[in-house]
Amino acid sequence: MSNKNSLEKIFIILFAFALVYQIFIPPVVGLADNGDFARIIDKVGIYTTQDTQFMGNINLTYNISPKFMLKGYQSSELIFVYTSILLNSLLSKDGQFYVLILASVHIIAFLVCLWLIAKGLNGIQPSRWIIYLCIFVFFSDVGYVAYLNSIYSEPASIIFLALTLGVIFMILKNALQGEVDLAWLFAFFAASFLFVIAKPQNAAMGVFLAYLGLRFFTLLHVKKISPKRARLFGWILSAGLVVFSFLFFAFGLPKYYRSGDLWNSIFMEIVGRSENPAQALQELGLPAEMIQYKGTHAFSEGVNRNVYEDFQHSWLYFKVLKYYVIHPGQLFSLIDETTKMAFELQPENLGNFTISLGSYTKSKAFAVWNDLRVALLPKSIWTLIGLLLVNLGVILVKIKKFDRTIPARLISETHLVILLMAVFQYLTVIMAEGTFELIKHMFLFNLLLDVTLVFMIAYLVSAFSLFKPWKYLKVQNWRPGRPSKPADLTQ
Secondary structure (H helix, E strand, C coil), X not given: CCHHHHHHHHHHHHHHHHHHHHHHCCCCCCCCCCCCCHHHHHHHCEECCCHHHCCCCCCCEEEECXXXXXXXXXXXXXXXXXXXXXXXHHHCCCCCEEHHHHHHHHHHHHHHHHHHHHHHHCCCCCCHHHHHHHHHHHHCCHHHHHHHCCCCCHHHHHHHHHHHHHHHHHHHHHHHCCCECHHHHXXXXXXXXXXXXXXXXXXXXXXXXXXXXXXXXXXCCECCCCHHHHHHHHHHHHHHHHHHHHHHHHHCCCHHHHHHHHHHHHHHHHHHHCCCHHHHHHHHCCCHHHHHHCCCCCCCCCCCHHHHHCCCCCHHHHHHHHHHHHCHHHHHHHHHHHCCCCCCCCCCCCCCCCHHHCCCCCCCCCCHHHHXXXXXXXXXXXXXXXXXXXXXXXXXXXXXXXXXXHHHHHHHHHHHHHHHHHHHXXXXXXXXXXXXXXXXXXXXXXXXXXXHHHHHHHHHHHHCCCCXXXXXXXXXXXXXXXXXXXXXXXX
16 A cells, blocks of 8 residues: 555554454444344344343343344445344354444454545545544543444444445546546435334435435436436435335334324323413323323333323424414424533433343543543533534635635535534434433434534634645535536546
8 A cells, every 4th residue: 555545554553443442352342233233123133131240330241032023123334234143153152142242343343444445535635634633532532432232223224324424525526537427326315225224213314315326416417427317316216215204214213113202292292291281282182181191101011002102193292393383482482401411422221241241330441531521522502502503614715715616515515414404413313302311312413513513623724724725625616516527527
């Protein structure tokens, strides 16, 4: 390898060390099961009888059932789980399933995606070392890494978001050389699809990514096909991703899982916080006698299980949305309160270690970024508004002052799309799920937020000329909405 790629090699090696050190060097770090493991393990026939390790401690071995229970939900995380089951059948001598094998699969997949990001940035960002440093500090944090040694669906969100970003950077790297391979554009939609189906919570993200994919097809030169055909491909694939996202949101989560989220959102947040609970129930179209459940969550003692099981109607999501539109003050108050914990990466009720180190014990190694977030970010709704406005300001300045090529503009639009995804995710969590297990539910929001911070840091480094500006910022021959000629990109 040439010196040109040495920085990428160092980045990947250091990241690999951080992952291996946390997950494989004792004491092994992971994330305890809060009950959501069932959404994956019930699908493949993995189970445990070690109830003592529920929530407070991680469990590294599971039993394998000869019969699949066929419950749970569909998720791209199953790709990694099935792969690890196959490897486990070859490596395990006692017939048990070892979670560390799944963790190994997660780590390898994640490192491949990080390598793709590094390879793409190598072509578009000379000051990329500062970006690698940010990625390392942010995403090697135990708040993210612990998920990789678990059977949650969050690892699929991490990995396939990284894959989507890596493909985007490769697309833009191709564009700077004149033309984009059609395969990379198809890869973008494939990666976006896998990210969307990681968990039903991700479903709405497909709408934002579809817009981005359409922009790639309509603004960039695509090899071997005409602009007209490229636009047609773009519209078909984007529309398909949007339609699938809606279908996955509507049907991807089984009703018995949907019940809990709706219950928490309505009885903990809307009815529980309303000055007039009876009126709130009436506006939601629920029976007046259900006021007895005010302030309860889905697992509270005294919750009638028959009532709970029937509490599965999709139309209630729209009722909840309508309620918050009519009562913005209650939504504002809820947002303000949730910011007290929203920026933490480590769930407060889940342990990181085996039972030998005590229950509910948290790892402090590689927790610098989590600690900085908690210490430096004010716990107020104005923090969120401020982060939103700063991001928007940086994006607008970059578009107005620096973007002179289509690839430059598309980077700004990618940043904007990720920012909108983060905002939408935050609002979705607090309105559809409430504050119950808030930190874990805010996982994707924090992941997307940290990605926007990486974008901002990259812009600021270039803007203040601490290093050479991005190559494509020198180009002047570009008009928004018109594809640049290959010659424009090499001046």
